[in-house]
Amino acid sequence: MSGHRPLRADERAELDWLRDENALLRTERDVLLRLAAGFARDAGAWPARRPAPHDPAR
Structure with missing residues (x-):
């Protein structure tokens, strides 16, 4: 990880928030x-869903 520094607490909090927001969206x-x-x-x-040819329920 050359050139990378650890995230500050506020940066980590924002990253966590953005990841949660992304999952929600x-x-x-x-x-x-x-x-x-x-x-x-x-x-x-829209056509109705049809069972796949290998569907055992068919």
Whole structure:
């Protein structure tokens, strides 16, 4: 780690906060994508999910 210095306490706190915020935003994005896909399916704009050819429930 040449040229790198340890993070100060305030820098570490900000980095931790940003990582938490990033995780939250990714979760929110995933939820919104699933909701949008559900609305699109309900409106008939998105095909219904079909089982995979190897799906034993088929």
